Amino acid sequence: MAATTLYQSVGTLQSCRNNGNSGLCPDYGHVSFRSVSKGFKVDVGLLRGGSFCSRKRSTCVIQASASQATVFDEASAPSSATTSDSNKKTSEAALILIRHGESMWNEKNLFTGCVDVPLTTKGVEEAVEAGKRISNIPVDMIYTSALIRAQMTAMLAMTQHRRKKVPTIIHEESEQAGAWSQIFSEDTNMQCIPVVTAWQLNERMYGELQGLNKQETADKYGSEQVHEWRRSYDIPPPNGESLEMCAERAVAYFTEHIEPQLASGKNIMIAAHGNSLRSIIMYLDKLTSQEVISLELATGIPMLYIFKEGRFIRRGSPPAPTEATVYAYTKGFAFS
Numbered sequence: 001m002a003a004t005t006l007y008q009s010v011g012t013l014q015s016c017r018n019n020g021n022s023g024l025c026p027d028y029g030h031v032s033f034r035s036v037s038k039g040f041k042v043d044v045g046l047l048r049g050g051s052f053c054s055r056k057r058s059t060c061v062i063q064a065s066a067s068q069a070t071v072f073d074e075a076s077a078p079s080s081a082t083t084s085d086s087n088k089k090t091s092e093a094a095l096i097l098i099r100h101g102e103s104m105w106n107e108k109n110l111f112t113g114c115v116d117v118p119l120t121t122k123g124v125e126e127a128v129e130a131g132k133r134i135s136n137i138p139v140d141m142i143y144t145s146a147l148i149r150a151q152m153t154a155m156l157a158m159t160q161h162r163r164k165k166v167p168t169i170i171h172e173e174s175e176q177a178g179a180w181s182q183i184f185s186e187d188t189n190m191q192c193i194p195v196v197t198a199w200q201l202n203e204r205m206y207g208e209l210q211g212l213n214k215q216e217t218a219d220k221y222g223s224e225q226v227h228e229w230r231r232s233y234d235i236p237p238p239n240g241e242s243l244e245m246c247a248e249r250a251v252a253y254f255t256e257h258i259e260p261q262l263a264s265g266k267n268i269m270i271a272a273h274g275n276s277l278r279s280i281i282m283y284l285d286k287l288t289s290q291e292v293i294s295l296e297l298a299t300g301i302p303m304l305y306i307f308k309e310g311r312f313i314r315r316g317s318p319p320a321p322t323e324a325t326v327y328a329y330t331k332g333f334a335f336s
């Protein structure tokens with residue numbers, strides 16, 4: 001066999017029923033890899049989250065068994081070791097989008113934008129409820145904006161997750177912050193879900209409307225003008241960002257940082273904001289600048305997409321666990 005054993009697992013892939021096939025594994029494995037040849041850990045993130053028991057990486061297929069991982073060079077492997085087109089399973093990954101729960105300025109009907117305000121009690125409850133809806137969908141990585149209302153939402157939602165992994169914020173603001181937040185236990189590390197915070201996912205910057213009451217602003221400038229500031233695609237509010245400007249940075253971040261993770265098979269949750277998520281949905285659903293105008297997102301309602309063969313398939317909002325069709329959207333991703 002042309003396969004070369006390069007990595008050895010330092011954990012065990014628990015009761016995997018995928019038999020080494022490429023594709024989403026119904027079980028969560030707990031495995032990381034150590035280089036046999038070089039004698040040090042090469043890629044902790046390789047199967048982090050364990051949602052795939054086999055993974056495509058450039059020209060190699062990495063297969064994990066209970067005791068070892070083997071790297072196959074597809075070019076030199078015999079045909080029996082390569083996957084034929086007919087039974088080749090393509091990798092797919094879940095993408096969950098959640099707009100934060102009600103914030104204290106949503107409650108007061110104030111333009112918020114990039115002002116960093118927390119959730120209300122209702123917002124906290126919405127985030128917990130959102131967590132129940134996605135509790136069966138594997139999450140390997142979380143992205144949030146830099147704002148506390150999105151971060152609170154992500155953290156609260158994850159308290160309901162069936163897997164009980166701990167969302168852990170990655171600090172990269174300085175070398176010291178990174179060094180001081182290191183985890184020194186392999187086991188603990190594997191029970192964590194990295195949370196990446198990015199300002200690019202922030203709410204649109206609302207300029208001189210930030211802190212103003214929405215109704216009072218409509219009374220002063222007229223509802224038409226305020227509607228134009230709030231929902232037009234390319235007209236910015238005074239000294240703020242238009243949706244187009246917000247989309248430029250949010251979608252660029254998504255395509256540069258998040259999409260490659262999905263392509264590598266990681267299941268991702270993004271907790272962000274009305275307008276940064278509208279921008280991303282516009283990209284995912286290929287909406288025109290006219291269509292996005294009427295797109296409204298409720299607070300705390302998760303939306304599921306499946307990323308497959310480079311395409312995003314909209315699956316809607318997973319129902320609450322008490323609803324009979326709980327697995328309708330999530331079947332392929334649900335834990336056994």
Ligand SMILES: O=C(O)[C@@H](CO)OP(=O)(O)O
Binds near residue numbers: 206230275
């Ligand atoms: O105030 C804001 O930041 C946003 C979201 O609450 O408002 P709008 O509904 O106008 O997009």
